[in-house]
Amino acid sequence: MTDTIIxxxxxxxxxxxxxxxxxxxxxxxxxxGVMNLSVEGMMAFAAAVAFAVTYQTGNIVxxxxxxxxxxxxxxxxxxxxxxxxxxxxxVSGLAVGILGLGLSSLAGRSFENLTMxxxxxxxxxxxxxxxxxxxILFRQSAITYFAFAVAFLxxxxxxxxxxxxxxxxxxxxxxxxxxxxxxxxxxxxxAIIFGAVMSGLGGAYASTILTPGWSDGLIAGRGWIxxxxxxxxTWRPLRIAFGAYLFGALLLGDLxxxxxxxxxxxxxxxxxxxxxxxIVLAAVSRNALLxxxxxxxxxxxxxxxxx
Amino acid sequence: xxxxxxxxxxxxxxxxxxxRKNKNTTFVASLAYVIEAAPLRVVINNREQHLKTKAGExxxxxxxxxxxxxxxxxxxxxxxxxxxxxGQICAIxxxxxxxxxxxxxxxxGIQQPDEGEIVWNGEKVAxxxxxxxxxxxxxxxxQHFSLFETISVVENISLTVPGSLPDLAEIxxxxxxxxxxxxxxxxPVHGLSVGERxxxxxxxCLMQDPKLLILDEPTSVLPPxxxxxxxxxxxxxxERGVAMLYISHKLEEIRDLCHCAxxxxxxxxxxxxxxxxxxxxxxxxxxxxxxxxxxxxAEAKPSCEPALTVSDLTYENPDPLGESxxxxxxxxxxxxxxxxxxxxxxxxxxxxxxxxxxxxxQGHMAGRIQVFDHPVGDAPPGTRRQMGxxxxxxxxxxxxxxxxxxxxxxxxxTAHGAGLVRKGxxxxxxxxxxxxxxxxxxxVRSRGRQSIASSLSGxxxxxxxxxxxxxxxxxxxxxxxPTWGIxxxxxxxxxxxxxxxxxxxxxxxxxxxxxxxxxEISDRIHVMYHGRLSPSVQxxxxxxxxxxxxxxxxxxxxxRAA
Numbered sequence: 001m002t003d004t005i006i007x008x009x010x011x012x013x014x015x016x017x018x019x020x021x022x023x024x025x026x027x028x029x030x031x032x033g034v035m036n037l038s039v040e041g042m043m044a045f046a047a048a049v050a051f052a053v054t055y056q057t058g059n060i061v062x063x064x065x066x067x068x069x070x071x072x073x074x075x076x077x078x079x080x081x082x083x084x085x086x087x088x089x090x091v092s093g094l095a096v097g098i099l100g101l102g103l104s105s106l107a108g109r110s111f112e113n114l115t116m117x118x119x120x121x122x123x124x125x126x127x128x129x130x131x132x133x134x135x136i137l138f139r140q141s142a143i144t145y146f147a148f149a150v151a152f153l154x155x156x157x158x159x160x161x162x163x164x165x166x167x168x169x170x171x172x173x174x175x176x177x178x179x180x181x182x183x184x185x186x187x188x189x190x191a192i193i194f195g196a197v198m199s200g201l202g203g204a205y206a207s208t209i210l211t212p213g214w215s216d217g218l219i220a221g222r223g224w225i226x227x228x229x230x231x232x233x234t235w236r237p238l239r240i241a242f243g244a245y246l247f248g249a250l251l252l253g254d255l256x257x258x259x260x261x262x263x264x265x266x267x268x269x270x271x272x273x274x275x276x277x278x279i280v281l282a283a284v285s286r287n288a289l290l291x292x293x294x295x296x297x298x299x300x301x302x303x304x305x306x307x
Numbered sequence: 308x309x310x311x312x313x314x315x316x317x318x319x320x321x322x323x324x325x326x327r328k329n330k331n332t333t334f335v336a337s338l339a340y341v342i343e344a345a346p347l348r349v350v351i352n353n354r355e356q357h358l359k360t361k362a363g364e365x366x367x368x369x370x371x372x373x374x375x376x377x378x379x380x381x382x383x384x385x386x387x388x389x390x391x392x393x394g395q396i397c398a399i400x401x402x403x404x405x406x407x408x409x410x411x412x413x414x415x416g417i418q419q420p421d422e423g424e425i426v427w428n429g430e431k432v433a434x435x436x437x438x439x440x441x442x443x444x445x446x447x448x449x450q451h452f453s454l455f456e457t458i459s460v461v462e463n464i465s466l467t468v469p470g471s472l473p474d475l476a477e478i479x480x481x482x483x484x485x486x487x488x489x490x491x492x493x494x495p496v497h498g499l500s501v502g503e504r505x506x507x508x509x510x511x512c513l514m515q516d517p518k519l520l521i522l523d524e525p526t527s528v529l530p531p532x533x534x535x536x537x538x539x540x541x542x543x544x545x546e547r548g549v550a551m552l553y554i555s556h557k558l559e560e561i562r563d564l565c566h567c568a569x570x571x572x573x574x575x576x577x578x579x580x581x582x583x584x585x586x587x588x589x590x591x592x593x594x595x596x597x598x599x600x601x602x603x604x605a606e607a608k609p610s611c612e613p614a615l616t617v618s619d620l621t622y623e624n625p626d627p628l629g630e631s632x633x634x635x636x637x638x639x640x641x642x643x644x645x646x647x648x649x650x651x652x653x654x655x656x657x658x659x660x661x662x663x664x665x666x667x668x669q670g671h672m673a674g675r676i677q678v679f680d681h682p683v684g685d686a687p688p689g690t691r692r693q694m695g696x697x698x699x700x701x702x703x704x705x706x707x708x709x710x711x712x713x714x715x716x717x718x719x720x721t722a723h724g725a726g727l728v729r730k731g732x733x734x735x736x737x738x739x740x741x742x743x744x745x746x747x748x749x750x751v752r753s754r755g756r757q758s759i760a761s762s763l764s765g766x767x768x769x770x771x772x773x774x775x776x777x778x779x780x781x782x783x784x785x786x787x788x789p790t791w792g793i794x795x796x797x798x799x800x801x802x803x804x805x806x807x808x809x810x811x812x813x814x815x816x817x818x819x820x821x822x823x824x825x826x827e828i829s830d831r832i833h834v835m836y837h838g839r840l841s842p843s844v845q846x847x848x849x850x851x852x853x854x855x856x857x858x859x860x861x862x863x864x865x866x867r868a869a
Contacts, residue, residue, distance in 0.1 A: 165462055169455040176453045179417055180467055181437030289627040293457045293497075 002132070004260065008252045010136045013144050014210055015248030016241075018043070018202035020147045022226035023233070023240045024154050025198025030230055031158060032191035033171035033298040037093030038078055039199050040223025041100020042071040046203030048108035051214040055116055064204045070107075071200030072193055074100050079192050083185050086302040097223070108214050115213035143205045150198070151241040158237070167191060171296030174303035184303050199223070225274075232281035235294045239285060247277045367429070368393050368550050369414070369519055374423035376409050383409040384420070385574040391519070396541065396551040398561040398582060400594050401571035402794035407554050410571070411521050414552070415447045416440040441467065446512030450523040450554075452504050456497040456628065460490055464511045475514075482510050486540050497628050501650055502533040509540065520544065520551045526560060529650070532855060538564050556795070558587040570594055591795065604806055607830040612679075613638035614783050614814035615662075615696075620675040620684075622661060622668070630654040632661070635840040637833055639783065644805060644815040645843065646829030649858055651788075651820045654838040656701070659787045659818055663698040664688035678783065692721065695782035699772055701791060701818075703765060707772040710761035714753065715742040717760050718775055725779060741778065749774035750800065766797030773801055777808055784808060787818045802828050822851060822858075836860040 022039050029036045046067035054063030078096040081087040122128070122145070127138040158164040167187060170177045174184045207218055225247065233240035250273035257264060285291060369391040376384040384406045391397055401407045412418050414425065416434035424431050427443055434440050437447075454463050461476045468475060476492035483489050488506040496504065505525065512520055522541075526534045541551060541564060553565055561568060561582045568580045570593045578593050585593075615638065622632040632654050639645045649655060660666040662676065664687050673684035678694050688698070700706040708717045718741050719727055727738050742756035749770040753763050760768060769789065776784060789805065790798035806828050809815050819825050825832055826846060834841040834857035841862035844853070 162465055165458060165466060169458070169466065172455050172457055176449075176455065179437065179449065179453050181416070181441070182466075288625070292627055293495075297457075 004256045006132065006135050008249055008256050010139065011252045012245055012248035013136075013140050013148075015251055016244040017141070017144045017147045018206040018210060018222055019226050019229060019247060020151060020241055020244040021143075021202035021205065022199045022223055023229040023244060024147075024151050024237055025195035025202075026226055027230045027233070027235055027237060027240055028154060028158075028167065028198075029188075029191045029195035030299055031171045031235060031296050032167050032188045033174060033296050033301065033303070034082065034188050034192055035089045035093060035300045036075070036078060036192060036195055037090060037227065038074060038095075038097035038100055039195075039226050040219060040221065041097030041104070042074050042196055042199040043100075043203035043206070043223045043226075044104035044217075044219040045074060045100040045107065046071040046200040047207035047218055048104040048106075048111075048214065050204030051114075051116075051207040051212075052107055052111050054208050055111060055114060055214075060119055060208055063208055064201065067204035068197050068200035070103075071203065072196045074103075075192050075196030075199075079189055082302065083188055083192075086304055089300050089302065104219075105216050108216060111214040113213070113215055116208075118209050118212040141205070141209050143201065143209060146201075148241060151237045155237040168296075171298055174298055174301075178303070178305050184305065199226075202226070229277075229281075232278055232285070234281075234285040234291050235296065236285075239281065242284075243277055243281045246280060247273050250276050366392060368395075368427070370426040371410075371414070372424050372426065374410065374413060374420045374425070376406075376413060376418070376420050382574050384413070386423070387571070387574070387576055389569060389576070391550050391552065393518070393550055394545050394548045395567065396545050396553055396565045398565040398568040399552055399554045399571065400558075400561070400568050400580075400590060402594060402796070405571040405594075406574040407571055408523065409574075411447065411523060411552065411554065414440070414519075415445060415521055438467075441515050444516065444518035445521065446515055446517035446519070447521040448505065448508045448512060448523065448525055450525075452501075452508055454496045454504055454507060457495075459493050459495050460499075460507050461492040463496060463507065464492075464514065468511065468514050478514055479510055482513050486510075486513065486543065487536070488540060501652060502529055505529065505533075505537070509537075513544075517549060520549055521554075522551060523554045524556070525553075526555065526557060532859065534560070558582075558590045561590065562587065594795065604828055605810070607643040607809065609640035609643035609814075609830070610812075611640065613640050614679060615639040615785075615816065616677045617662075618675050618677075620661070620668075620672065622657060622666070622672070624657060630657045631838045632657055633838040635838075637840060637843065639814040639816050641782070641812045641814045642809060643830040644809050644817055644828055645831050645833065646825040646846070647816070647818045647833045647835055647840070648822055648825045648854055649820065649835035653835045655787070655818045655820075655835050657838075658835070658840075659698075659700065659785065662785050662816070663700070664691050693724070695780075697721065697776040697779055697781035697784050699769075699776055699784070699786040699789065701787040703768045703772055704761055708760040708768065711759060713757045713759055714746065714751075714763075714771060715739060715756040717771075718742045718745060718756075722775060722779055745771060745774040745778055748778070749804070764793075766793035769793050769801060770797060773804060777804060780811075781808075781813055783814045783816070785816045785818075788821075789817060789819065790821065790824060791819075798824075822854060825854070826851065834858055834862060836862070 022043055026036060026039055049070040050063040050067035053066045054060045057063070074096055077099070078092055081092040081096070082089050119141075121139050121141050124138050128134045130138070158168055166177070166182055170182060170184050170187045178184050202222070203219060206222065207214060211218065229240050229243045229247070233243045254269045254272060257269060367390050369389070371387055371389040374384050374387040375382065387406070387410060399407045399410070409418075413420050414434065416437045416439050419435065425434055426432070432443065434443070434445075461472050461479060464479065465472060465475055470478070479490070479492040488510055490499070490503055490506050490510065496507070499507070525537060529537065545551065553561070555561055562585070565582045568582045568590065569576055570578045570580065572594070580590060580593060582590065617635055617637050620632055620635045624631045630652065635658065637645065647655060647658075657666065661668065664683075667687065668675065668684035674682040676682065676684040678691065678696055681694065683691055683694065704710045709720070715738055718738060719733065722741055725741065727734055727741060739756060745751070746753065746756060751763070751767050751771045751774065753767060763771065773786070773789070786805070789801050793801070802824065805815060805817065817825070817829060829846045831843040832846050832849065832854060833843050834854060836858065837860060841857050
């Protein structure tokens, strides 16, 4: 029983990591008013690149670096369409996302069904050996700690810093922000690129650390879950982190329940993480005023400053 | 102060009749002392003597030389020259589209001029962005404000003023005391009234120690007593040497406050005036090049049976930042215009949406709105239109018309029932006839019925929208902000058409925040405040000051007790 609890609670951090990274990135882009629906494609392309590079060179840092580069390259295509040509954000995001999925299959084609060793998780003296708490909190991958740190830093950035406020107000009303002298397009570009870096890290983590192997379709909708987490977490990084962890825990809880031999219809168990995460996040964020204050008003609307 | 809010109703430009008979000669004569040069260089020298210039500073704070700004082939500013001294308050007059806002945006660095130069304190400068302007000492108070609703006052100010939040909050309190502009730095902006928002805008400018303030129609959203408060602050600033460029349509205000006035027409400086000496009529004539007609407004002869009744209507807005209504009651009879005054944001837009059917009432509230004794509170807009109710919403683009569609197609949106459609197919000839009739009846200046709605100026589009609804021969017309943001000439015509429609026996409900307009054409006046509606008063027996007090909520026992 204890083992099962540890399995679920510790594993949830690992499962949540790619979702959290991608969702925090998307949250920042959306805060600046850009709906980037290519998260799934960016993650998939990054995952393929990360696996291919790491498999061939054995250098996981290089793998992560090039994966982030691949994801950012995709986001630049998106940025040119949306920021440069004022193309519809939804359509551009979907198109670039499909491009990313295609590139992912292409890049991963000769690596299909290959596996490799995941790097060892962190091991801290004393802490990692604590009963219960040790395996849950102190034997995770460095990327997992990084992801939760990023969530916290993003909250701090948006709530406490001047640049965070500027990012936020660009998403609230780009025209006013422009009149006050802020470079709306540049700020949105930075926000999109930050989102791409995070998606890239999330994708790379999924194919090299979480499940270190490659098969096409490995990302399996994680990008879409990330997009949904942003909305149900009402654009608040700490809520999003909570939601991602909850989703991870429910996903593993499903496996644990099956392993323990309870006979619950598999359809219910498989859908449970999705349904429960939505219900819980909707319940904790039902304050209409807070939603109104956190939702980026200009989300999805392009802005072109008049020269 | 004689004019409590920049233009009591009674001053509707009476002296004009004299000029009418012998237009040309009188026109020239009256311009003789107001115009110095046009469109050549204009230097304004009628500053008052008590204004001091600090030693060592150039006497001229700002000079614009030959500023030209084009959008494609359209010339928004054409070789504009302007000079401003320290402490001088200069009015910029002109109709909509005359190029006032373009000029101000150029000075504030939001956009760059195609030609010409800006000289600041004797030195040529390139104002490449608003932050450059702020560093020079130029501040701007925007017409529709540049505050973000979701963050607090001090957070808004921290966007453009350096400093930590606690330090800024302290400075805000100091400035607030110094100028009598009271605001709570930690209050979220979405909870502030328009008056408070404007104070925040002004404090933000003052915190950067400006030498020049640009004010774009600062009083258009203020209730009368706030206007006097604002003027007090502006005069104090002027005495301390802060110069101001003051854009406004309200001529009485300009005469009250400004030391000089520059008139723009079609992007050019066409004259300057001393507003202390010129009459409002003379200023108006400089602005639009002709006399302003005012609406002929005979006593209403309403019938007794109300056409539209609202009884004890309460509505809780699900949007937490939206406006709710609290036991609103009124009646509009055929043959009268009922005006609803009040500062916008007090529930008027919610009321308009409920009356039009964009918001539908549920359950027992449905009977609270009656059209000729039929409850319509839960009826969709189409049903209400079939009963002879038409609507002119305040947003002309997007709500009254589809911006990307032609005028002919926009006619179909509400006039489809007037024989323009048969068996689901559009009858092109009838459609064209209707559109042409609308365009000619209302003198809509466009390139014909195939013009795209968004290509029309605000005034012309409003005339088109109103014409479309009038041609439907409504029994009830509900119109919101009929002349918002349109020029004086078009506004006068719109008001006259409303009065004419009233005289055919239509019941008209007009929601407007222009108090002058309310007085000019309404027969009875209600005031809205915090979602509550005052009892009606007769427009001919009430003064602007009374209505001004009602706009601050002084009609309500409940409010007074609180």
